[in-house]
Amino acid sequence: MSHTMSEVATRAGVSKATVSRVLNRTHTIAPETERRVLEVVRQLKYHKNVHARRLATGRSDxxxxxxxxxxxxxxxxxxxxxxxxxxxxxxxxxxxxxxxxxxxxxxxxxxxxxxxxxxxxxxxxxxxxxxxxxxxxxxxxxxxxxxxxxxxxxxxxxxxYQRGIAQAIEHVVQLGHRHAAVIAGPEDNRTAVIIKQALVAGLNERKLILSAVVNSNYRVDAGASAVRALVAAPELPTVIFCGNDLIAMGAMNALEEAGVRIPEDVSVIGIDDISFAFLARPPLTTIRVPxxxxxxxxxxxxxxxxxxxxxxxxxxxxxTDLVIRRSTAPPRSRELGSAGLLLERAR
Amino acid sequence: MSHTMSEVATRAGVSKATVSRVLNRTHTIAPETERRVLEVVRQLKYHKNVHARRLATGRSDxxxxxxxxxxxxxxxxxxxxxxxxxxxxxxxxxxxxxxxxxxxxxxxxxxxxxxxxxxxxxxxxxxxxxxxxxxxxxxxxxxxxxxxxxxxxxxxxxxxYQRGIAQAIEHVVQLGHRHAAVIAGPEDNRTAVIIKQALVAGLNERKLILSAVVNSNYRVDAGASAVRALVAAPELPTVIFCGNDLIAMGAMNALEEAGVRIPEDVSVIGIDDISFAFLARPPLTTIRVPxxxxxxxxxxxxxxxxxxxxxxxxxxxxxTDLVIRRSTAPPRSRELGSAGLLLERAR
DNA sequence: CTGAAAGCGCTTACAG
DNA sequence: CTGAAAGCGCTTACAG
Missing domain, CATH: 3.40.50.2300 (Response regulator)
Structure with a gap:
């Protein structure tokens, strides 16, 4: 069905070496020769075979x-x-x-x-x-x-990640948060572990109270079930740091279902800034990985x-850099702290 | 750096034809020969070159x-x-x-x-x-x-698309909607055109009032700007059909910004059921394309x-099939219709 | 069951 | 500027 370089060569009245040179623009060719070759190539709709080329050159592309x-x-x-x-x-x-x-x-x-x-x-x-x-x-x-x-x-x-995480922690500290939780990615993922450690270290350094650090699996549903555990605990953190945006979106869903409002009751922060982070409701504050x-x-x-x-x-x-959107806000009340939140939810 | 079949052959004391046969399991080989070849292959960490293979066989994989x-x-x-x-x-x-x-x-x-x-x-x-x-x-x-x-x-x-669209229209008719709008994909996309026509035809057939049919470009921001036009018009439809989920998500954003609530004020329906449709807020009712x-x-x-x-x-x-989620609901008031909505918004 | 040889469709020194 | 020829690393009739 498809033609070979030899066919082109014969029809153009040249050698296949010449055809090769014309096609690869690797040598100077007499204008007339080039024209003839190109003409035949067009007529035959000839395309060179990349496998043959790769084999012949030896250099992989x-x-x-x-x-x-x-x-x-x-x-x-x-x-x-x-x-x-x-x-x-x-x-x-x-x-x-x-x-x-x-x-x-x-x-x-x-x-x-x-x-x-x-x-x-x-x-x-x-x-x-x-x-x-x-x-x-x-x-x-x-x-x-x-x-x-x-x-x-x-x-x-x-x-x-350190950089974005530092910005994020600074951000929530400025907002007045004191109680945080972390929903990290899977233990067997080296990146997830790096992120978790950076998160925990940064939070400790800024003296936030870390009410929970749970592992998850980078999927939406995992973020959701992790949150259900948090919500079941006596005290809710005022901000949740998530190992990636998918976890954060799952977490937001579960929080919503539990009647917890974002960001009024709890702020949520993700990592990655996947394309849908800004379409989440509220739009997700996240650490952008370019x-x-x-x-x-x-x-x-x-x-x-x-x-x-x-x-x-x-x-x-x-x-990495923090991208602030609407999933983070000051905690309900700076004075009341999370105990105050508990009280209000009890009403 | 990497070895060739000939090297393997020499070391195993056979011809390369035999090596080829062993590796491709294409002939019966004496067990002892096979063992020897495989042993050398392992020692040398030999991998056959796929380009040479493709060239030799002539049949593309x-x-x-x-x-x-x-x-x-x-x-x-x-x-x-x-x-x-x-x-x-x-x-x-x-x-x-x-x-x-x-x-x-x-x-x-x-x-x-x-x-x-x-x-x-x-x-x-x-x-x-x-x-x-x-x-x-x-x-x-x-x-x-x-x-x-x-x-x-x-x-x-x-x-x-007809099938899913028919289901969707039936769905909104059951809910009591009478006024619809369509935000279609780009005019130069044949699939977008097919969808638009099916939508308009179906809506007419069920006698819904079509207040607007606008073209958009399949991107989130386009859905948003299309909605701004709709919102500026005197009468708002009670349901908006979008050419794909991205448009729908953009539309939802813009509606939210305009202070229009979904689904209370306006229902929104997308097409495709991309993975994030269910994470939209509210979760998007959409026509799933498998x-x-x-x-x-x-x-x-x-x-x-x-x-x-x-x-x-x-x-x-x-x-295709309709997937009902929370972005569709009965219109605010069956009796009032969209004029009623107008009234209420004016207050 | 196995080998020698031709061939897949190109590229590229080597000559001229 | 161009050609003849060798070679890239495999596969596959053809013999035996």
């Missing part, structure tokens, strides 16, 4: 991007940033998702190696050095997010590292 | 999926359905987005042809037959969504069509 699942609203912007950057430089991307499935994790790595990618951005916390040693062993560069320091063939991007930027940097990190003679990894940092 | 933009919440479930189905059958997918950019549309088609895909699912309305004739000309199967009837090498999946299913069917359509001797396309249908 592919980069991998691995995420956990496509339906997680954390990823779209990240994918877009990575892809845009890759395409701009003439590279292509192989998008892989692990779906939180260990079999898939293995097959994804395999697919990446077989695909002869130059480098891969591992943007899911469910994969770490041990899971990717096969990649580096094959000479493929890797960039992680929130993993340890860089080394040969592995770079790292640290998201500076995810499109994260994707861009991930690509640049790989690209740069692979140009280094020693393939030495680099450490990158990405700042 | 790739399918394309083209969407408009990854950050549109309509697509994640669709992608997941398509990808899952492809992987289950041992195929791989090339995800391409046009980003509503005509240059990108061209380069995406080119990339697909160069990638030698077997078939491609065009799931964005911004591409139609004329944009994809190159694909079919190259013998590549195509499946569209909401485009005309099937033909050679092109299948089509029609989403039966998008993961759409992805699955799209793949099956391609796969089946390409097995047919004549490569004859097939027509598929996908049903």
């Amino acid at each position: 592919l980069f991998g991007l691995v995420i956990s699942e496509i339906i997680n609203p954390y990823f779209p912007e990240l994918i877009r940033g990575f892809q845009a950057e890759a395409w701009d430089r003439g590279f292509d991307v192989l998008l892989c998702n692990t779906e939180y499935n260990s079999q898939r994790r293995v097959s994804v790595i395999q697919k990446l190696i077989e695909g002869d990618v130059r480098g891969v951005a591992i943007m899911t916390a469910s994969l770490d050095r041990s899971g990717t040693s096969e990649l580096t062993a094959a000479g493929i560069g890797v960039v992680f997010c929130n993993l340890g320091p860089a080394e040969r063939l592995v770079s790292n991007i640290s998201i500076d 995810r499109e930027r994260l994707g861009t940097i991930a690509f640049q990190a790989l690209d740069k590292m692979l140009q280094l003679k020693r393939r030495k990894g680099v450490d990158y940092y990405l700042e | 790739l399918f394309g999926l083209v969407i408009s933009e990854i950050i549109n919440p309509y697509f994640p479930e669709l992608i997941r359905g398509f990808q899952a189905e492809a992987w289950d059958r041992g195929f791989d997918v090339l995800l391409c987005n046009t980003e509503y950019n005509s240059q990108r549309r061209v380069s995406v088609i080119q990339k697909l042809i160069e990638g030698d895909v077997r078939g491609v699912a065009i799931m964005t309305a911004s591409l139609d037959r004329s944009g994809t004739s190159e694909l079919t000309a190259a013998g590549i199967g195509v499946v569209f969504c909401n485009l005309g009837p099937a033909e050679r090498l092109v299948s089509n999946i029609s989403i039966d 998008r993961e299913r759409l992805g699955t069917i799209a793949f099956q359509a391609l796969d089946k069509m390409l097995q047919l001797k004549r490569r004859k396309g097939v027509d598929y249908y996908l049903e």
Whole structure:
């Protein structure tokens, strides 16, 4: 069905080497020859076969991007940033998702190696050095997010949650909050753990009373059930810090169901600033993680590292910032504190 | 850096043909030979090069999926359905987005042809037959969504919006609504046009008063500005049908800002049931389009069509259903009608 | 059950 | 500026 470069060559009365050169604009070609070749290419609607090209050149034009699942609203912007950057430089991307499935994790790595990618951005916390040693062993560069320091063939991007968290805590302190709770992400997720620790440390430092720290699982329903536990306790915090926006949105739902008003009774703060955070009701105050930027940097990190003679990894940092919306407000009464809230709810 | 099949062959003391056979489980192999080969493969961490394989076999194991933009919440479930189905059958997918950019549309088609895909699912309305004739000309199967009837090498999946829309209209009629408005998607989007027509026809048939039909652009902010126009008019409809959930969410925001309560003053209905529809406040009543299913069917359509001797396309249908949530309720007063609403708002 | 050889469709020194 | 030829790393009839 589809034509080959030899066919084009014959019809244009040149060698296939010439056709290749015309198509890749890699040599100067006699104008007349070029015209003839291009003419035949158009007539035949010829397209070169990328697999043959990849095999012949030996240099891969592919980069991998691995995420956990496509339906997680954390990823779209990240994918877009990575892809845009890759395409701009003439590279292509192989998008892989692990779906939180260990079999898939293995097959994804395999697919990446077989695909002869130059480098891969591992943007899911469910994969770490041990899971990717096969990649580096094959000479493929890797960039992680929130993993340890860089080394040969592995770079790292640290998201500076500290900064956004400090801003958030300062914000609620200014508003007059004294009693906080934390609904963190899953224990087995390294990013979730980093966030939880930063949250707890920051809250302690500012001397807020931490009435509860519970783990959850980054899903909406988990945020909801975590909140039900909080609501059942004798004392309600006046502000709830959530490990991500999904948890926060679930928490807001559950609070609403329990008849707790946001932000009048309880303030809620999320992390990420997913696209729907501002559509939540009330709009969610959250710590923005610049995810499109994260994707861009991930690509640049790989690209740069692979140009280094020693393939030495680099450490990158990405700042976060608080975005104040309407889910945070002063607690009901500064004087009454949370005991006062209890009283009022009892009426 | 990475090893080749020949290396494995030499070390295992066999020919590369044998290595190939062992790895592809395509022939019976002497157990001892197989063991030896596998052993060397493990030692060397050998992975076969997929580009060489694709070139040698000539049969592509790739399918394309083209969407408009990854950050549109309509697509994640669709992608997941398509990808899952492809992987289950041992195929791989090339995800391409046009980003509503005509240059990108061209380069995406080119990339697909160069990638030698077997078939491609065009799931964005911004591409139609004329944009994809190159694909079919190259013998590549195509499946569209909401485009005309099937033909050679092109299948089509029609989403039966009629059904969900009929349910929705019945729902609001039962609730007692008489005055409706429609905020449709963009005029140049064939799916948006189909939906608008179905909406208007259905509303007329049930004799509802259609106070306004405005076009919008499928984005949140567009829904918002469309609503501002409606609110400025002398009479407010009691129910607003939106071309998709994003428009509906924007509309709800703008209504809220205008001091119009949902659903007490105005009911709102969306289309799609994106994952955040139920997190909107109030949760959005919407017409669900089973998008993961759409992805699955799209793949099956391609796969089946390409097995047919004549490569004859097939027509598929996908049903939609109303999902009732809290953004719809009886109008303020059946007796007063919308004039009554006007009165009350004037107070 | 296994091997030698041709071939997939390109690219790229090497010559000229 | 252009061509002949080797080679990229596999697969697959064809023999045996």
